[in-house]
Amino acid sequence: MDEGRYNIPRQYKVDKGMPLDALFQRIDNPKCRRVFEAEVECVTWKYHIVDKAGISGIAELVKEKGLSVFEVSLKRKIAPDLLTEVFAGLLQRSMVLVYLCNGELSMGTFIPMGKGTTGRMCSTDFYPYDAGRMIEIMDYEKDSNRNTDQIHKRIFATIRQQKRIIMIEKAYEGLSPVESAESEILSFEFSLENLDKIRADADFVQSQLRVVRPAGTSKAVRDTA
Amino acid sequence: MGNGITAVEAATVLNSLKSGVVPRVGLEYITVGRRSEIQALLQDVSIIEQGGAAFRFIEGKYGSGKTFLMHALRNHVMEKNFIVTDVELSVDKRFVGNKGQGLATYRELIRNMATRSCPDNGALQLILDKWIGSLENEVVQYEGLVPGHEVFDVRVSQKIYKITSSMEERVNGFDFGKVLAAYYKGHRTGDTDLQKRALRWLCGEYKTRTEAKNELGVNLIITDENWYDFIKLFAVFAVKAGYAGLYVCMDELATLYEIPSRVGREYNYNKLLSIYNDALQGKASNLGIIISVTKEAMDDKVRGVFSFEPLRSRLATSSIEEENTANLQDMASPIIRLAPLNPGEMYVLLEKLAAIHSTLYGYKSTLEHDDYIYFLKKQYAKAEKDEGVTPRDMIKNYISLLNLLQQNQNLTKEEILYG
Numbered sequence: 047m048d049e050g051r052y053n054i055p056r057q058y059k060v061d062k063g064m065p066l067d068a069l070f071q072r073i074d075n076p077k078c079r080r081v082f083e084a085e086v087e088c089v090t091w092k093y094h095i096v097d098k099a100g101i102s103g104i105a106e107l108v109k110e111k112g113l114s115v116f117e118v119s120l121k122r123k124i125a126p127d128l129l130t131e132v133f134a135g136l137l138q139r140s141m142v143l144v145y146l147c148n149g150e151l152s153m154g155t156f157i158p159m160g161k162g163t164t165g166r167m168c169s170t171d172f173y174p175y176d177a178g179r180m181i182e183i184m185d186y187e188k189d190s191n192r193n194t195d196q197i198h199k200r201i202f203a204t205i206r207q208q209k210r211i212i213m214i215e216k217a218y219e220g221l222s223p224v225e226s227a228e229s230e231i232l233s234f235e236f237s238l239e240n241l242d243k244i245r246a247d248a249d250f251v252q253s254q255l256r257v258v259r260p261a262g263t264s265k266a267v268r269d270t271a
Numbered sequence: 272m273g274n275g276i277t278a279v280e281a282a283t284v285l286n287s288l289k290s291g292v293v294p295r296v297g298l299e300y301i302t303v304g305r306r307s308e309i310q311a312l313l314q315d316v317s318i319i320e321q322g323g324a325a326f327r328f329i330e331g332k333y334g335s336g337k338t339f340l341m342h343a344l345r346n347h348v349m350e351k352n353f354i355v356t357d358v359e360l361s362v363d364k365r366f367v368g369n370k371g372q373g374l375a376t377y378r379e380l381i382r383n384m385a386t387r388s389c390p391d392n393g394a395l396q397l398i399l400d401k402w403i404g405s406l407e408n409e410v411v412q413y414e415g416l417v418p419g420h421e422v423f424d425v426r427v428s429q430k431i432y433k434i435t436s437s438m439e440e441r442v443n444g445f446d447f448g449k450v451l452a453a454y455y456k457g458h459r460t461g462d463t464d465l466q467k468r469a470l471r472w473l474c475g476e477y478k479t480r481t482e483a484k485n486e487l488g489v490n491l492i493i494t495d496e497n498w499y500d501f502i503k504l505f506a507v508f509a510v511k512a513g514y515a516g517l518y519v520c521m522d523e524l525a526t527l528y529e530i531p532s533r534v535g536r537e538y539n540y541n542k543l544l545s546i547y548n549d550a551l552q553g554k555a556s557n558l559g560i561i562i563s564v565t566k567e568a569m570d571d572k573v574r575g576v577f578s579f580e581p582l583r584s585r586l587a588t589s590s591i592e593e594e595n596t597a598n599l600q601d602m603a604s605p606i607i608r609l610a611p612l613n614p615g616e617m618y619v620l621l622e623k624l625a626a627i628h629s630t631l632y633g634y635k636s637t638l639e640h641d642d643y644i645y646f647l648k649k650q651y652a653k654a655e656k657d658e659g660v661t662p663r664d665m666i667k668n669y670i671s672l673l674n675l676l677q678q679n680q681n682l683t684k685e686e687i688l689y690g
Contacts, residue, residue, distance in 0.1 A: 209685075210683060210685040210689075213685045213686070213689045213690055214641075214645070214685060214689050216689070217645060217649075217688075217689035217690075218645065218648075221648055221649060221652050222652050222655070222656075231614075232614060232644075232648070235613060235614040235615040235618070236614065236615060236618060236640075236644050240615045241615055241618060241619060244303065244304065244615050244616055244618075244619045245619055245622075247303075247304065247306050248302060248303045248304070248619055248623070250306065251299075251302050251303075251305065251306055251309050252299045252300065252302060254309060254310070254313060255298070255299040255302060255309070255343060255346075255347045256299055256350075257347060257350035257351050
């Protein structure tokens with residue numbers, strides 16, 4: 047792996063963040079302006095990963111096409127899908143967005159697909175910091191021979207997967223808690239053994255309810271679409 | 272289709288369930304659980320085929336599957352060569368009433384008669400024509416006579432009158448046989464008016480005896496008081512016409528529970544008692560009657576069936592059954608109590624519906640074990656919060672989910688189910 051591609055955090059971190067004012071000037075859409083004004087506390091351009099090796103300064107780095115990682119601190123939680131759409135419309139570049147709010151984080155990403163198309167976007171819901179669920183933006187092992195496009199696709203897939211997992215977890219959290227006795231009954235009910243027995247019973251009943259007609263009395267040709 | 276269901280049946284099943292009504296066809300493909308209940312009802316069918324009679328109440332909450340079970344049985348016995356008929360009891364269709372509600376029930380039953388070859392109701396004329404046709408065939412086959420031969424009509428007439436006169440010994444059988452004979456006479460002579468008049472009489476549409484006397488020469492008409500006798504006669508006739516018997520399904524007995532006047536309710540329960548007694552005392556033959564009722568409409572001691580002591584004493588659960596702690600149910604008792612489908616059974620039902628949906632619309636269902644469980648847990652949680660959520664609602668919601676999954680294949684199932 048070319049170490050030079052991954053040395054941005056150490057050498058080229060945009061320490062002071064991108065000034066919100068600079069971004070704010072570029073927002074035409076009033077809805078986006080409102081979101082920025084009211085909800086965004088700070089946007090930091092954390093990393094910029096490029097394929098070109100041997101970049102000597104930040105000015106050269108940020109001009110180079112690559113994958114940008116932004117950290118967005120929010121005053122209160124708003125839909126990550128909406129935020130990602132706002133940033134995608136604003137910056138129109140390959141990027142990963144990390145949203146932070148009240149000790150929780152959410153991740154979004156945008157892959158531009160060329161002019162005139164919206165590109166691909168995906169973002170997770172907010173979830174508490176959890177080392178087990180952190181998405182590696184730079185995975186040295188996996189990405190050693192990949193270019194930034196491939197790395198971005200890998201991140202996109204991981205975020206999409208994470209989104210599903212978080213969605214399911216949150217959906218279960220929304221259900222009222224099940225008492226242990228009830229939970230025991232349900233785990234029996236949904237056990238594969240019990241389900242197999244019910245399926246067998248249903249097949250038996252189906253066979254009982256079906257009537258085999260004597261030859262020559264069958265229904266007209268059935269539609270077997 | 273892979274699971275044996277036809278496209279038409281699959282569409283009917285899904286559309287009906289989505290609309291909260293029980294489909295008329297394809298029920299065997301989605302029947303889950305109810306093994307012992309169905310076994311008991313099939314045992315009844317076997318008794319009816321052998322010349323007996325059966326009477327059952329199907330008791331359960333709204334949306335618990337009473338109508339489903341009745342229709343499943345209806346379809347089964349129809350395939351077994353029964354004449355089937357059904358009625359949904361309502362304000363204007365009861366067992367008896369001062370505005371002809373009993374007769375209205377009878378008319379509906381006759382109108383809804385269906386057979387294997389005419390499954391969509393209105394089979395009465397076809398039954399009569401088939402009966403005459405089969406007797407004519409017998410004369411051709413076994414006596415070597417052909418239509419047009421001078422003795423042919425005589426031989427068919429003899430067979431017809433042999434059957435109609437065999438019914439004379441039954442209550443009101445004389446007039447019933449006479450009308451059947453009139454129908455045959457119309458058939459033989461090409462007098463379609465006479466046939467229509469006979470059909471009108473059988474449908475209970477004559478309002479006065481005089482009218483019936485003038486038009487058909489019979490002194491009797493079908494009324495609120497005697498309509499059930501004619502149902503029994505139809506059951507006997509069904510066998511003589513080559514069918515296995517008559518199977519009657521009555522839905523929504525709860526209608527009687529809602530009759531405001533005590534006297535009106537008691538008249539109806541009294542009629543119900545006589546139907547029950549007839550079936551179980553051997554006065555009826557080749558007749559099956561199945562009636563759906565809610566638990567409340569059965570057990571309520573003020574307005575329900577149990578408010579009528581003669582019925583309560585016959586139908587009440589035996590003390591042995593009541594005292595057993597394992598919740599065992601005597602399936603030979605006249606009331607089959609439907610317990611709600613348990614979560615495992617609901618799970619298998621969801622699986623079956625997903626399979627039918629995906630084969631009908633030609634896509635691969637992405638739902639998995641955990642998805643079914645989540646859906647059911649969510650529905651049960653809702654049902655716990657709001658007692659109005661019944662299995663019927665759960666199934667409606669589920670079919671909506673299947674439709675959304677199929678119609679929005681650009682979205683993931685997680686976004687639709689969990690989002």
